[in-house]
Amino acid sequence: MLRDKAPVWITFIVGAFMVSKFFLNVPQVTKVAGELEQWCLIIVGISIVLGVVNILRVNLKVVANRGRDWGYKLALIVSMLGMTAVGIVELIVRKSIAGESVFQYLYRNVYTPLSATMFSLLAFFIASAAFRAFRARNFRAAVLLVAGAIVMIGRVPLGATIHPILPKLADWIMAYPNAAGQRGMVIGAALGVVATGLRVIFGIERPYLRGN
Amino acid sequence: MFLRLPVKLKYAPDEKTRGVYDAVESLEPGTIVYISADYGPSTRAELLPMHEAIVYHALKRDLRIVSAALWPDGPPLIDLVFGKIKAELAEEGIQKEYGADFVNLGYKAGNDVTIVKIGSSIPETFPVDYNKTPLASLPLMQGVKNFDQIGLLVDISAGWPGVREWLQQAQQRFKIRLVAGVTAVMAPDLYAFFQSKQIEGFLGGLAGAAEYEYLLGRLEGRAMAGMNVQSIAHFVILGFILFGNVLYYRQWRRSRLER
Numbered sequence: 001m002l003r004d005k006a007p008v009w010i011t012f013i014v015g016a017f018m019v020s021k022f023f024l025n026v027p028q029v030t031k032v033a034g035e036l037e038q039w040c041l042i043i044v045g046i047s048i049v050l051g052v053v054n055i056l057r058v059n060l061k062v063v064a065n066r067g068r069d070w071g072y073k074l075a076l077i078v079s080m081l082g083m084t085a086v087g088i089v090e091l092i093v094r095k096s097i098a099g100e101s102v103f104q105y106l107y108r109n110v111y112t113p114l115s116a117t118m119f120s121l122l123a124f125f126i127a128s129a130a131f132r133a134f135r136a137r138n139f140r141a142a143v144l145l146v147a148g149a150i151v152m153i154g155r156v157p158l159g160a161t162i163h164p165i166l167p168k169l170a171d172w173i174m175a176y177p178n179a180a181g182q183r184g185m186v187i188g189a190a191l192g193v194v195a196t197g198l199r200v201i202f203g204i205e206r207p208y209l210r211g212n
Numbered sequence: 213m214f215l216r217l218p219v220k221l222k223y224a225p226d227e228k229t230r231g232v233y234d235a236v237e238s239l240e241p242g243t244i245v246y247i248s249a250d251y252g253p254s255t256r257a258e259l260l261p262m263h264e265a266i267v268y269h270a271l272k273r274d275l276r277i278v279s280a281a282l283w284p285d286g287p288p289l290i291d292l293v294f295g296k297i298k299a300e301l302a303e304e305g306i307q308k309e310y311g312a313d314f315v316n317l318g319y320k321a322g323n324d325v326t327i328v329k330i331g332s333s334i335p336e337t338f339p340v341d342y343n344k345t346p347l348a349s350l351p352l353m354q355g356v357k358n359f360d361q362i363g364l365l366v367d368i369s370a371g372w373p374g375v376r377e378w379l380q381q382a383q384q385r386f387k388i389r390l391v392a393g394v395t396a397v398m399a400p401d402l403y404a405f406f407q408s409k410q411i412e413g414f415l416g417g418l419a420g421a422a423e424y425e426y427l428l429g430r431l432e433g434r435a436m437a438g439m440n441v442q443s444i445a446h447f448v449i450l451g452f453i454l455f456g457n458v459l460y461y462r463q464w465r466r467s468r469l470e471r
Contacts (some may be wrong), residue, residue: 022385030332037329038336041322048321096344098291098316107288115253115285129448131456145457149450155419157397158223158443167224177405186404210290 008203013202055080081109147173219325219416221439228406231413232391233427235364236266241274243363244356244412247295248378250286251370260289262393263368263420267297271308274350280317280338280364287342292314301391302439309348318342323373327381331359331388341466346416359386375402379410393420419441 014036021033041137063093067073083106089098097103136142153159199205239245242335247266251259270277279290294316298308308314317338320326324426329337335347347353355361365388367378375392383390389412392402396417405411415424419442421435430436 034329034332034336037325037332040325041320041337042326046321053439096342098287098318104288104291108292112253114257116256120257121253125453127449130454134453134456135460136457137460145453149453152450153445155416156443156446157223157262157419157422157439158447160222160224164222164224167226173225174400174403175407178400179407182401183404186401 004209007208008206011206011208012201012203015197021203052084053078147177221443223436224323225427226396228403228413229415229423229427230405230417232266232366232393233269233413234423235389235391235412236269236273236275239275239316239363240272242276243269244276244278244361245364245366246359246362247277247279247290248373249279249281249286249368250283251289251368252283253289256289257438258371258395258418258421259368259393260293260382261418261433261438262299262328262415262424263289263293265421265424265428265430265435266368266434267293267314268300268394268430269424271297271301271313272306274365277313278317278334278352280312280330281378282323283318283370284321284412285316287316291342309470310393311345311351314354315350317347322426323378324381327373327377329387331382332385335357342426351425359388362388363390365390366393370395371397371398374398375405375414377404383410394435397422406426408469417441434444 017029018033018036021029045095056077059077062068062073063077083103085212086106087097090101090103094101105138134145134148136145150166151170151173153162154166159166159170198204200207221249228399236245247263247270249263252386269276277294279294281290282286290331294310294314298310300310310316317334320337322329326337335353337420338347340346341350352360357366359382365378367375367390369375369378369438370390374393375390375398378390378392382388390410391412392414393401394414394416399420402414402416406414414420418435418438422433425431425433425435
């Protein structure tokens, strides 16, 4: 029973305390809250280690059993452990990974180009999706299509070069219909976050208790 | 190829780009600007040009920069930008030194909690900088405790954690001035915050960076060169959309006639 009740009570006490810090300007509250924030940063740092251990556990299993795409998973493990090892050696020898170092060399010449390449593949997906998905099947789809086309032309300087009205139209679409819709979504999402936060603090939802 | 097209494009910086420019221009020399580089190499093409432009603008106006990242990929990009702009300013006869004019505090895990902690105490959050130098030994960090000593917060963001988190935890709590630089995909989300004046201005994607470079007079800037390519790319995609709709219309007409 304590195993179920204790986490709920800790969540309530700490959650309510941290919310109260927002409204109270009392030095003792601020000091304790600052200490709790520091604890949180330490726990988040440790959770990164947990994440790495989990990646190793899941992917090593696939590699050991020669499961699907085991070659890619082996590449993931080797590159992850390799960068980690290089970083740790640099920290021991040079006390820092900044400046001219093997770690920075690998970051600039291996990780950065690979990362940018993966993202740049999106351009081809967008071109393919533009051809297949943006069809004026009905009135609403046609409005979306026209608005999207105006924003696409108006947001680049070539649009302003063609006609000065195009950037103004694009800005109007973004500043009025778009902002109105975004505002509604943000308010709705914020109310949802407040409701979920209160449910977690009061123990109605207990995502931290697995199976309960 | 398209980067070198001798096409003279017209730039008309809008009020959100001018908001960022005016925010930096309004600061007195010596004021500290906090720049959070919350992006990685995947969005480098869109965000690095605006990062460079803002750092150039700030250092040229004798502002001092404290920079850190909520993304682990951020600190090497901060070093890259500082190195490039330092060299660029040296060619113009302006000398800027690490530790006195700009510092890189590195990465700290914790997302929203890190932002709140920075607002309470920067030295407690970052006891050492990215080079593992104690903050107490850096001239720029003398007397810098929290957001009270920061004149402007600039967040360059590609996702989460990013502008929303800085807005919620820093701008609203500590009432600090905030401007942002985001990818073009994220820009539509920020109009509501710009209209309510929670953000003084923001740069949206490469187009926003190009407009900022135009305001700074950096006509050979990376973003302005990239706008040639982006303009062509937008029209190519529009061409695909039109072609797809023409084919769809023909198919629709054929099916109607067959009926």
